[in-house]
Amino acid sequence: MPVKKQPKDADTVLQPTEEAKTKGTPGAEETRTRILDAAQCLFAAQGFDATPTKAIAEQAGVPNGLIFYYFPTKKALLETLIAERNMLPAIQAIVHLPVRSDVHATLVTLGKNYLKVVKQHEELSRIMLREFRSHEDIATNFKTLREEQLRLIAHYMEEAMRVGGIQPVKDVQVMARVFLYNLIFAGLVDSLSNTPRFIEDMVDLLLCGIARDE
Amino acid sequence: MPVKKQPKDADTVLQPTEEAKTKGTPGAEETRTRILDAAQCLFAAQGFDATPTKAIAEQAGVPNGLIFYYFPTKKALLETLIAERNMLPAIQAIVHLPVRSDVHATLVTLGKNYLKVVKQHEELSRIMLREFRSHEDIATNFKTLREEQLRLIAHYMEEAMRVGGIQPVKDVQVMARVFLYNLIFAGLVDSLSNTPRFIEDMVDLLLCGIARDE
């Protein structure tokens, strides 16, 4: 059975195989990662069902059979991707940045950073958006992720407006939701509106034109 | 070769087969429709690649081989679905409704009607959202559809605010886009926020709290 770990950070490897220690041999961990990388890339581009394990093996540079040494089934490969490569930590990092007194600028920065994170996790996000109807666990993960993001963003917005001295016109929850949904859709579907301009316009709209260029 | 028509409205059938005229025999057109219905249902639930033609045939109550009498390939079946069952006419009907002097109420009605149309075309919309990355023609169709909807909604909003005597804070284009993207996402992904309350809150936010209960 393969070593199943949650390598959040690299370098936290438990027992780097003897060969990997001494020579340039790939090592089990790197092979596993290469398979995951290839699967992520292909699942995102063609979808889970349209991607043969053979294609994954080819892109990873390993024989087909080796995939099933590291993952019991093709589906487990998908589930591992979703479980191990979570974008939530990156979002948390963003909302821990300090807010400035300029609310508009703060929210625009938040939007740009958020879109940056989505782009960095684009393949995984696309996979989730595409497969969450077929796979219960992905649906759950996706939903939880959205709720967590909503919570974090709403909290950040609240803080930003408190510091900026702005009385929100409406519940911040609604603002956060409109903000989040638009950025997800803009980032994952309508790549054309993926411009800084769109974010500024949206924040402008959310803030009702006030607090601009404070 | 099968009769390829674009039955926008029913009853526009060209030559109802003799049997269909006289007896209760299904008739070619109905068989074709049943296959399309089954495909639509299954593609939406499991995805195109995960749906065998055999499953479509079973759900339609026809033998597997008959599918390929009406459609040359499985992919053609998908393309026919997208081409023949377009939701744009329904959207056009919505934005031809008269605007009232109460802008808030007008936009809330627009939102509710839009969500209703999306729900009526839910299966097709889900298919588009899921498959547009793999099929060029679906991507094009999807994009065009979004742009058309954006145009229609922006125009309708402009009219609503002109009649309501409200000076829009920002470009109506931005408002329309935020409105549309949120409703698509709410309707197709986050079914929980698919509530009248969400629409009202969103319109409230878009209108900056003004024009409420005029």
Place this chain on the structure above:
DNA sequence: GTCTATATGATGATAGAC
């Protein structure tokens, strides 16, 4: 137009040598 039987190829997964 409808149905049965089947060709042909690809797929996920396994066995076992190294």
Place this chain on the structure above:
DNA sequence: GTCTATCATCATATAGAC
């Protein structure tokens, strides 16, 4: 851990009887 060869299954699509 890595690799080759292969199994069993199921997929799309076709041929041809009715």
